Every structure is written in C-alpha cells, then in structure tokens.
Amino acid sequence: MAKYECTLCGYIYDEELGDPDNNIPPNTKWEDVPDTYVCPVCFVKKDAFEKLED
Secondary structure: OEEEEOOOOOOOEEEOOOHHOEEEEOOHHHOOOOOEEOOOOOOEEEHHHHOOOO
16 A cells, blocks of 8 residues: 655655544545545645655
C-alpha cells in the first residue's frame, strides 16, 4: 500500500491506515478517496498530495 504526503504541511495519508477520523476506513486506496477529501491538518484539497516513493 502507498503513502501520500500533503505538499503544504507534510501530513502523510497512509492507505493501510486510512483516515478513520474523516470516514476513510483502513486499506482505502488513494484513488478511492473522494475528490472532496481535504488534508485533516491544513485543509488543502486532495490534489495537493504527492505519492511518496517506496
């Protein structure tokens, strides 16, 4: 599973962990996260995230 980093604040979205506080269950792939998702730290839109290399 991949990880994605918010380019503004550095928050990491981990597909394995999801974001349960924001109704994204564990094991949710990034492409399955709704386009309306925002960073839970700085509230930028989903398109501000970049995939981290393994």
